[in-house]
Amino acid sequence: MAKNEHPGKPLRPTHQDKLAGVLNSDPAYDGQFFYAVKSTGIFCRPSCKSKNPKIENIDFFDTSDDAQRAGYRPCKRCRPDLLTYEPYKENVEAIYNAIMTHLLEQESLTAQMKALGAHQDPIKSAFKTRYGSLPSALITQKRLSLAADGLLTTTKPILQIALDSGFSSQSAFYDAFKRTYHTSPGKYRKQNTNS
Numbered sequence: 732m733a734k735n736e737h738p739g740k741p742l743r744p745t746h747q748d749k750l751a752g753v754l755n756s757d758p759a760y761d762g763q764f765f766y767a768v769k770s771t772g773i774f775c776r777p778s779c780k781s782k783n784p785k786i787e788n789i790d791f792f793d794t795s796d797d798a799q800r801a802g803y804r805p806c807k808r809c810r811p812d813l814l815t816y817e818p819y820k821e822n823v824e825a826i827y828n829a830i831m832t833h834l835l836e837q838e839s840l841t842a843q844m845k846a847l848g849a850h851q852d853p854i855k856s857a858f859k860t861r862y863g864s865l866p867s868a869l870i871t872q873k874r875l876s877l878a879a880d881g882l883l884t885t886t887k888p889i890l891q892i893a894l895d896s897g898f899s900s901q902s903a904f905y906d907a908f909k910r911t912y913h914t915s916p917g918k919y920r921k922q923n924t925n926s
């Protein structure tokens with residue numbers, strides 16, 4: 732399968748995307764469309780682990796209601812009729828909580844991210860759907876905003892601010908800061924304070 736490196740999900744998956752999604756049981760497409768199997772009269776979420784149908788028997792629907800109106804019954808396994816279904820809901824919420832509570836404890840956060848699957852594509856994708864950014868981007872964003880605040884409200888040296896905000900080094904901090912603020916931490920401090 733050609734790996735889809737889109738950030739997040741495409742708004743309208745193409746027919747090929749949908750087929751690939753179904754054949755790979757890709758949870759990234761859950762909620763975007765449903766597929767029905769003409770030979771069984773049952774419809775599923777893309778991530779359903781039931782055995783792959785013959786391609787010529789697949790029928791796509793945008794919503795669960797559409798599939799049901801067309802006469803298909805919801806699969807008992809993936810329950811495409813439950814609208815609140817969110818893939819990886821528990822992982823995604825646990826990742827978010829870990830970021831919020833352990834932002835400054837690098838080692839602990841890294842270990843938790845790994846344990847919760849924060850580096851796995853489907854989980855990253857579900858996280859982004861829910862919170863608008865990837866876990867790693869959210870971590871950086873939170874640390875940067877802490878650091879920016881520190882630059883403006885304290886006179887601490889920049890290295891200290893970097894470490895206090897959870898960055899592993901001054902250079903990692905500079906790189907991330909420049910990418911977001913398009914200036915260096917020192918200039919940012921000068922430009923935004925009267926000192």
Ligand SMILES: [Zn+2]
Binds near residue numbers: 774779809
């Ligand atoms: Zn199913």
